[in-house]
Amino acid sequence: MFRYFGSKASTASVVANIALDGYKDATVADAFGGLGNIGAEFKKRGCSVTACDLLHFPNAFQHVRLVCEGLPNFSRVRKFLGVDSEEDILSYLNSQFSDGCWFAKEYAEARGFFTATNAAKIGAVWLKIKSWKNLELIDIDEEKFLIASLLNSMDAVANTAGTYYAYLKGWDRKSLKEFSFEWYRGVVKGPKGIAVRGDALSYLTDKSFEILYLDPPYNGRDYSRYYHLPETLAKFEEVSIDSNSKCGQPILRSTVGTQIRNAMKLPYLMELINSVHWERLVVQYADGAHICLNELKQALGGQGTLTVHEIPALGYQSTNGTRQHTHHVFVIDK
Template sequence: MGYRYIGSKEKLAPKLIAEIRQKCPTARTVIDLMAGTGLFSLALRREGFRVVASDVMTYSYHHLVVNLKLNHAPKFHGLVGIVGEGSDTYNRVLDYLNHIHPISGFFTKEYSPGGNPLAGCRPRMYFTTANASKIDAIRQTIKSWYEHKLINDVEHSLLLHDLIMSANNIANIAGTYGHYLSHFVQRATDSISLVPCAFEEDDNIEGHEIRRGYAEELAPQLTADVCYIDPPYIKRQYAANYHILETLAREDDPDAIGESGLRPWRDQYSDFCSKVKIRNAFDLIIRQIKCNNIFISYSEDGLLPIEDLLCFLQQYGNVELSKIRYKRFRSNNSSKGLELTEYLIYLLKV
């Protein structure tokens, strides 16, 4: 199973890229400023673009490393002494992690029914106790390998990417990690298993840049022919809704607060989720980024009505709007309709 991510552009990517090519036929370098899952960056890479990708979330960074920097499995030389020699070390590394002895650690304590949350609330049910203790053992091993320099930066990102993807497959949630379900669904009772990543095999892996941080702060440092901005469009903060993935990516044991066990997430708060702050956030980016061709995705469900957003953007240059009908992101219990209109705004800065 893939990644259910609010606002993912995996399926829309071909249409978005066609629009970019049509408006900017000579463009070579594209900034994917709020890259999320990194799947739009991957689509750009496939199409031969040089990509500059960023996001405020750490899990996004690891996905981007895999999506932009790898076209085959890394060698994992440092682990040969642990997993044995042979041509297929990556698979043996995953096999080793898949058969690791479970331990009772942070995930077991905070996110499984066998735990005992520090906050004093009833045990949470994001993962079965068996899966949480397997996750504890896997994350501890990856962290220790990295600290002991047995794996390099790219290998580290790949293993964290694999762990995040596999944890997603068996998480007991209805779409996001805002809360867990009160009964384990069938999928969540399967044993967690790291699955080998299917690498893109093309040669376009040189020259891409990956950054971590607020777009508003990174903007002055970024230059490209085209900038694609895919901001949050609703109030739900990514840092709160994907807190467990962030904890896997950061490899820490934060305070797990309240019934839901959220990590402290204000350091990754997004101004794009606030009707009051969103204009200032756009302004900081559009004024400072060294790029004149700016494409912005927005949704019919967005905090700002599309007319207001278009009117606001007109102060920076010429604005054009295209509309795409699209399958709506829905939590399992959502009552909203199946389709919505996705907007793509082309702003030519003057």
């Protein structure tokens, strides 16, 4: 699975059970959806989930997990290629190779994010998907499925410690494996949901949900820069790269980081809480995060009847192993 800051993978099942206590088949808003881990757990339990994220690449994963109901059939692509099945599409994509492409030059020759062979294959697959999009051979489900599959497959051979803000000095063992494009196995059975690529406050204001789930960013990391490469690929942009950037940042930096940093602050959180119609509010937060826990608890206590749960969590770590954390799950019922 694609490695991502704040994915909540280790706590999603427990938190979903806490949030849904007393509810069945609820409508849920996941304002900071990330890769869709918590949203998928809600969907498994029969909930109709609406998830938001500012970045394009997490939205692709959310779309597959919350919106797609199975592997798309890619009928127009199959007709265009003259093949019979989705497995034939896999074989076709895995036969592609482009050692002179933009991706290989920037992220293998100039920077050691991938071996030259793997970069040539990844870049070629991306160019092929981009061409299908430009030719209008894929619908939105197929586009999101293809990009999530590419990013998940790519991350499995990336020469990184987990983000794309730097590459390792030597070749990591996984980076020496041969790249293989595989379908992302993220489809979840349950009610069809909604995956929104945009600001939660802008989209969710005045909408009604039984449960509003919030896990705002815990610190000032700019996700748009830590994950600039998958974001660039998800946007299908062959951008100009800053030659002075060791990690290959685009010359024109993303401006989304400002919105991400605003979302980690208490004023944004409270405005969002007061702008959405909800019956139950669930806020997941970590020890030592940006907002003081006592300050957060006091602010949330004014919204209704408050219950606090403490659960163990595995934190992101760039070296071998994981870091233990305690997460606080605030449940507020009106």
